[in-house]
Amino acid sequence: MTASTDFLAQLNPSQRHAVEHFCGPLLVVAGAGSGKTRALTYRIANLVLTHRVDPENILAVTFTNKAAREMKERIDVLFAEQEAQANYGKPLSALSARDLTQLKSKIYKTLTKHLWIGTFHALCARILRFDIEKYQHPNGYRWTRSFSIFDESDAQSLVKAIVTQALNLDDKKFNPRSVRYAISNAKNQNLTPDDFEREQPNYRGRVIADVYRRYQQSLAENNALDFDDLILVPVHLFQQNEQVLGYWHKRFRHILVDEYQDTNRTQYDLIRLLVTNGEAIDRFNDWQHRSVFVVGDADQSIYSFRAADFTILMNFQDDFGDRLPDDDTRTMVKLEENYRSTANILEVANHLIENNTERIDKVLRATRGEGESIFCYRADDETAEADFIVAQIRNLEFQHPELRWSDFAILYRTNAQSRAFEEVLTRYSIPYQVVGGLRFYDRREIKDVLAYLRVIANPADSVSLKRVINVPKRGVGKSTLEKLENAAQTLGGVPLWEILTDETSVKTLAGRSAKGVIAFTQLIKTYRDRLDSAKGSEILQDLLDASGYVEALKTEGTDEAYERLGNVQELYNAILQFEEENEETSLLAFLANASLASDLDSVDESGNMVSLMTLHSSKGLEFPVVFLVGLEQGLFPNFRSLEDPAATEEERRLCYVGITRAKERLFISYARERRLYGSREPASPSLFLAELPTDHITTNVGLGLPQRMTTPMRETRRKQAAAAKPGSGAHEFDWNVGDQVVHNAFGSGEVTHIFGAGNKICLAIKFPGLGRKIIDPKLSTLQRL
Ligand code: ATP
Ligand code: MG
Numbered sequence: 001m002t003a004s005t006d007f008l009a010q011l012n013p014s015q016r017h018a019v020e021h022f023c024g025p026l027l028v029v030a031g032a033g034s035g036k037t038r039a040l041t042y043r044i045a046n047l048v049l050t051h052r053v054d055p056e057n058i059l060a061v062t063f064t065n066k067a068a069r070e071m072k073e074r075i076d077v078l079f080a081e082q083e084a085q086a087n088y089g090k091p092l093s094a095l096s097a098r099d100l101t102q103l104k105s106k107i108y109k110t111l112t113k114h115l116w117i118g119t120f121h122a123l124c125a126r127i128l129r130f131d132i133e134k135y136q137h138p139n140g141y142r143w144t145r146s147f148s149i150f151d152e153s154d155a156q157s158l159v160k161a162i163v164t165q166a167l168n169l170d171d172k173k174f175n176p177r178s179v180r181y182a183i184s185n186a187k188n189q190n191l192t193p194d195d196f197e198r199e200q201p202n203y204r205g206r207v208i209a210d211v212y213r214r215y216q217q218s219l220a221e222n223n224a225l226d227f228d229d230l231i232l233v234p235v236h237l238f239q240q241n242e243q244v245l246g247y248w249h250k251r252f253r254h255i256l257v258d259e260y261q262d263t264n265r266t267q268y269d270l271i272r273l274l275v276t277n278g279e280a281i282d283r284f285n286d287w288q289h290r291s292v293f294v295v296g297d298a299d300q301s302i303y304s305f306r307a308a309d310f311t312i313l314m315n316f317q318d319d320f321g322d323r324l325p326d327d328d329t330r331t332m333v334k335l336e337e338n339y340r341s342t343a344n345i346l347e348v349a350n351h352l353i354e355n356n357t358e359r360i361d362k363v364l365r366a367t368r369g370e371g372e373s374i375f376c377y378r379a380d381d382e383t384a385e386a387d388f389i390v391a392q393i394r395n396l397e398f399q400h401p402e403l404r405w406s407d408f409a410i411l412y413r414t415n416a417q418s419r420a421f422e423e424v425l426t427r428y429s430i431p432y433q434v435v436g437g438l439r440f441y442d443r444r445e446i447k448d449v450l451a452y453l454r455v456i457a458n459p460a461d462s463v464s465l466k467r468v469i470n471v472p473k474r475g476v477g478k479s480t481l482e483k484l485e486n487a488a489q490t491l492g493g494v495p496l497w498e499i500l501t502d503e504t505s506v507k508t509l510a511g512r513s514a515k516g517v518i519a520f521t522q523l524i525k526t527y528r529d530r531l532d533s534a535k536g537s538e539i540l541q542d543l544l545d546a547s548g549y550v551e552a553l554k555t556e557g558t559d560e561a562y563e564r565l566g567n568v569q570e571l572y573n574a575i576l577q578f579e580e581e582n583e584e585t586s587l588l589a590f591l592a593n594a595s596l597a598s599d600l601d602s603v604d605e606s607g608n609m610v611s612l613m614t615l616h617s618s619k620g621l622e623f624p625v626v627f628l629v630g631l632e633q634g635l636f637p638n639f640r641s642l643e644d645p646a647a648t649e650e651e652r653r654l655c656y657v658g659i660t661r662a663k664e665r666l667f668i669s670y671a672r673e674r675r676l677y678g679s680r681e682p683a684s685p686s687l688f689l690a691e692l693p694t695d696h697i698t699t700n701v702g703l704g705l706p707q708r709m710t711t712p713m714r715e716t717r718r719k720q721a722a723a724a725k726p727g728s729g730a731h732e733f734d735w736n737v738g739d740q741v742v743h744n745a746f747g748s749g750e751v752t753h754i755f756g757a758g759n760k761i762c763l764a765i766k767f768p769g770l771g772r773k774i775i776d777p778k779l780s781t782l783q784r785l
Helices: 003-010 013-020 036-049 065-088 097-110 120-134 152-166 176-188 193-198 203-221 227-240 242-251 265-276 316-320 343-353 382-399 415-427 444-457 462-468 478-490 496-500 503-507 511-530 536-546 549-556 559-581 587-596 639-643 645-659 711-723
Strands: 024-030 058-061 116-118 148-150 224-226 254-257 291-296 332-335 374-379 408-412 432-434 610-614 623-628 662-671 673-676 679-682 697-699 740-743 747-755 762-767 771-775 782-784
Touching: 003 013, 003 036, 003 065, 013 036, 013 332, 024 036, 024 316, 036 058, 036 065, 036 254, 036 291, 058 120, 065 097, 065 116, 116 120, 120 227, 120 242, 120 265, 120 587, 148 152, 148 227, 148 462, 148 587, 152 176, 152 203, 152 224, 152 462, 176 193, 176 203, 176 227, 193 203, 203 224, 224 227, 227 242, 227 265, 242 265, 254 265, 265 316, 343 374, 343 645, 343 662, 374 382, 382 408, 382 415, 382 623, 382 662, 408 415, 415 432, 415 610, 444 462, 444 511, 444 536, 444 549, 444 559, 444 587, 462 496, 478 496, 478 511, 496 503, 496 511, 503 511, 511 536, 536 549, 536 559, 536 587, 549 559, 559 587, 623 645, 639 645, 740 762
Parallel strands: 024 291, 024 332, 058 116, 058 254, 148 224, 254 291, 374 662, 374 697, 408 610, 408 623, 432 610, 623 662
Antiparallel strands: 673 679, 740 747, 740 782, 747 762, 762 771
16 A cells, blocks of 8 residues: 555445546445545545545535535545645644644645536536626626626515516515526526416416516626526526537546535536536546546435435436446445444434335445434423433533534524523523524625625626615615616616716706715725735725724614624635635635535634524435424424425435444424424424334333334234225225314314325314314324214
8 A cells, every 4th residue: 555545444345436436427325424525535535635636626516515525634644634734744643733734735635626616506606707708698688797796685576576567566475585496497497487477376476477588687687696507607608608518628627526426407407517518418438537536325316406406316317327237336336334333323323215206215334333222202292302402511511521513403493492592591501503594694794784785796786886875874774875877777777877877867956965976986996906916815804994884883883783793704804714714815706605605604613502404405415413402393394395205205214324324323302382483383293203123212201102003013003004905995094074073182173175195194183172173193192983
């Protein structure tokens, strides 16, 4: 073994095979915690260190920015370890502080910095900063390389403005969030506003089509793209311009994708174009020089609501492969050992996921000891659930000195569930962070300052311009702004900036307003002139003073104003850090980074805090102690999924993701009654509880878990379900709307709705005085009268 491959010893033989496989397509499919991400990370290091691949030729796609950062750090260390051996003949830990600093700086400059590792969005934004000016939109819209990225809240504001102002409609009927969702869906199915309109059978649909058309036009007028465009535009650009595609195809010889099961069609098209240069795979003959390496787990596919499609993972070998019928191993590697969780935790996870029908069976063996048994807690209500969990956290932290607060995670289905936990954690002064709360970049003052920077970088960004032209107050009130906007419209939708800088237009304004407008445009122009020569951090620092923004906050003088001031200071720190860490340090690059920062990025790793997050946010992460809470029908699995077996399977995958985040200890809990979204309702236990293996679980209700089945019972049920012809329905499943029933806890009621079929059936039952409950007849004692 040469010095440069020492680190391969930290992998098992299958991982090692995946890492050492040099060119061609390779798919790694494996269960949770089997070291897929580790294999991907080590593969990048190995490409550079062993095969001497230029880091510029590598493109790695991660699911979050945070994962990208962690991967870069890990690779940096792998590089450093090898270089320490090669240059100094000693391990990294034996280097003097000076040598270490020197080595790290050299490695960063020559290697790590040139790797393109990031999310689809971040990588696409980077490609577009080179090439967007070559893109031909069918309607003739143009973008320049200083385009703004509108994040979800910007996009929704734009939709709202179109609904309420341009179309004069009620935004309660046309809720901006759901209209934006419909538009996003249409875009991701590659439907133009015209295509979309043709598919609409009713008034509402046609209105949405109209909003979509205006929205797209408005984005273009603002020289802006939304998150969907960030991926769609490169795909269209690559399809229409051979030279552009050829350049990136040549550049990215080695492409790696983590969490491939959550890739959607557009993202897949992008990868495929980059790999094949748009050629058909049977005519493509460049595999000697390139690779495409994807890792994933179909059982962890949890983003179908964002059009992710795990059949893309299943089709990988046919899509890219010169697959031989009898030899899968050239294009596929399976990892079968789990390094993350104790055997008990793994057993529970494996058992649960076997209830899904849409899956490929796979092996996942524990490599760690049996561990503690899983504890399942039934609480009276959500407050008791939070009390119990916080008591566990306090106990464990007290009894196990090696555990820190940051070793605990509470995972829930919906954000609204965090409140009860926050209250109890606060009461005991336990530090915590809610991942997925208000993003740093969504705070008002941060949006204001970023809007200034965006106007400086992109004069056409009228949305940002309107946000700050009168912040702090410059006498440019609402009516002045309307007047200016009308003028812009009359001139055929020119950017507001052009009107503001047009002397004749400004002269028509009242004295005070005109003065304000001139002061504002002068300010922006000063910095725009410095865009090429000054760093973003310098521009920001001067701007904060010159704009009067900081002054206004100081004058306000309230606690809140000082907090905002602190956040603005933090933004300055963020830009400094960005300039230190990145190859591309322009203000444009920083602004893209800020628009794409996800809520997960605000996780403070240095902080020693309990993490609270949704199950979706927990993907790819791991914690020594995990609390999986709120396992109740209608909550988890959630209400909407009860009617749809495929959606229930996705909820089950989400549960599998949650369980497999745990390394040492897992607690599962549910409440008998819950106040959620205002009303207090009795709750019934999640159907997933009955699917867990009893012999690995301890409960606070003895074996009295409602209708919990022992393993043999479960087997019988599975066999019955498998034998039952679809629709024939065994006697116990034969329910009808209107049936009168008696439930052991809620008393008598009437069946009002039936969800699902066969063994997935759930009933909506109206209980006089209690309201409607969703009941799984297999889990409750239910008698038909
Ligand atoms: P997920 O499906 O949840 O994304 P994964 O398959 O990507 O999981 P990793 O996160 O790469 O798994 O690895 C899980 C844990 O196991 C990590 O702590 C990792 O460091 C450790 N691990 C992976 N491979 C090995 C190995 N060969 N030896 C020891 N530990 C390993
Ligand atoms: Mg992973």
